[in-house]
Amino acid sequence: MNIKAKVIDEIGLQRTITRLAHEIIERNRGSENIVLVGMRTRGEFIARRIHAKIKDIDNSNPSLGVLDVTLYRDDFRTRLKQPEVSVTDISFDINEKDIVLIDDVLYTGRTVRAALDALMDLGRPSTIQFCVLVDRGHREMPIIADFVGKNIPTSINEEVKVKLKETDNEDAVYLVEILNNSEK
Amino acid sequence: MPLSSPHLLGLQGVPAEDIKLILDSATTFREVLERPIKKVPTLQGKTIVNLFFENSTRTRLSFELAQKRLSADTINFTTASSSTKKGETFKDTVKNIEAMKIDMIVVRHESAGVPHYLTKITRANIINAGDGRHEHPTQALLDMYSIKEKLGRIEGLKVCIVGDIAHSRVALSNIHGLITMGAEVSVCGPATMIPVGIESLGVKVYNNINKAIEEHDVLNVLRIQLERKAGTTFPTLREYHNYYGITAERLNEYNKDILILHPGPINRGVELSSEVADGPYQIILNQVTNGVAIRMAVLYLLGTRP
Numbered sequence: 001m002n003i004k005a006k007v008i009d010e011i012g013l014q015r016t017i018t019r020l021a022h023e024i025i026e027r028n029r030g031s032e033n034i035v036l037v038g039m040r041t042r043g044e045f046i047a048r049r050i051h052a053k054i055k056d057i058d059n060s061n062p063s064l065g066v067l068d069v070t071l072y073r074d075d076f077r078t079r080l081k082q083p084e085v086s087v088t089d090i091s092f093d094i095n096e097k098d099i100v101l102i103d104d105v106l107y108t109g110r111t112v113r114a115a116l117d118a119l120m121d122l123g124r125p126s127t128i129q130f131c132v133l134v135d136r137g138h139r140e141m142p143i144i145a146d147f148v149g150k151n152i153p154t155s156i157n158e159e160v161k162v163k164l165k166e167t168d169n170e171d172a173v174y175l176v177e178i179l180n181n182s183e184k
Numbered sequence: 185m186p187l188s189s190p191h192l193l194g195l196q197g198v199p200a201e202d203i204k205l206i207l208d209s210a211t212t213f214r215e216v217l218e219r220p221i222k223k224v225p226t227l228q229g230k231t232i233v234n235l236f237f238e239n240s241t242r243t244r245l246s247f248e249l250a251q252k253r254l255s256a257d258t259i260n261f262t263t264a265s266s267s268t269k270k271g272e273t274f275k276d277t278v279k280n281i282e283a284m285k286i287d288m289i290v291v292r293h294e295s296a297g298v299p300h301y302l303t304k305i306t307r308a309n310i311i312n313a314g315d316g317r318h319e320h321p322t323q324a325l326l327d328m329y330s331i332k333e334k335l336g337r338i339e340g341l342k343v344c345i346v347g348d349i350a351h352s353r354v355a356l357s358n359i360h361g362l363i364t365m366g367a368e369v370s371v372c373g374p375a376t377m378i379p380v381g382i383e384s385l386g387v388k389v390y391n392n393i394n395k396a397i398e399e400h401d402v403l404n405v406l407r408i409q410l411e412r413k414a415g416t417t418f419p420t421l422r423e424y425h426n427y428y429g430i431t432a433e434r435l436n437e438y439n440k441d442i443l444i445l446h447p448g449p450i451n452r453g454v455e456l457s458s459e460v461a462d463g464p465y466q467i468i469l470n471q472v473t474n475g476v477a478i479r480m481a482v483l484y485l486l487g488t489r490p
Binding site: 068070071072076081082084085086087088089117118121122123 | 185186209211212213215216219220221223224225226484485488489490
């Protein structure tokens, strides 16, 4: 693995989170009916940060949940590793709510597809909007994000690594080159 | 990390990491059971056969529900309506079922070792749902999960299994699993129901139920198998109840904080008084709910194993 560039640094990440929080509130004309759902693992922490910002800006406290999409994945028959399942924690009613689904990187779109299925099993939200820190392109599904922190054009041999203090001891986004497939 | 074996035949020799993985995964499925739509698409396209050569209500329903909630296709086989009645051998029956392209077999049989034998004659993943007096691993897993859910841990707990240890596959699976997970395990019952040499598995033997109640955190009370009839191992059911029945008086006198488990079905007034069976000490119906989650976890981990 070869680091090619640091695309976002700590301050940049803070600014991006702040902007995303503002955009979410603006698009929804306030934060009254929105609920935030972070996708495990790093989407959860980005969701927590956006949640804290929205609290600050709008003086409100939208519900915050965590979604684990492992059980809805489409690669059980083809992949080589068994993914570890963890718990979905959405303890509030999502019916008639405007869900903002939050993840770190948007790539093929397959995880979002799984997340949409997972959310549908929990209720019937009014809308589902998708917020992502980095969009790196190469979609395999007809999916587009509503809120994008940064568009980073990549090649297939590159990968976007989001590092967060909660899991990796630093706040940064790196563009790295994959040297061989086994590292994926 | 996937499970180390493609089958679940028993808990003897199953490493602690595997048991931990199953118990941890079950938490995920426990959450699925609380949803309005209690179904996930994980095992779509997998076909599972429930081969039950012995009567069962709870275990078969629990497995079937677990399979349906994971979106697997299931077929049920019970001996009452099968061609084994027409003289077909066990091996031929299984070979024929396998030829219908199935992925997993859940088997219960009155002979110990049938699940092991199946692994030799088919390529399906095999799950033991009870074989003779040998093992009943998913029951022990759900017992351990229920203990952990209630008390927060298994390691270091003192657990006593009460009743007909000699005839019980639940007891043997619990002994292996609990010891692997670091609990101290004992058994308690009339001497005629305790197999000779059971100490070699690393368990203590109690013959006095009051002492067992006093010295343990958890009692796993087994069903007295009425179909095996009193008279061979103890004189009467009433005598068994007087000496070994768990009653509210006993619990209040010797250990009010003890946790009572029972694999069901309960013989009220024999191994448990009704007061205990419905009382605050027990988690019997939690065990049943957790059973579905544990079986979903096992099916998931074996069915999606690379």
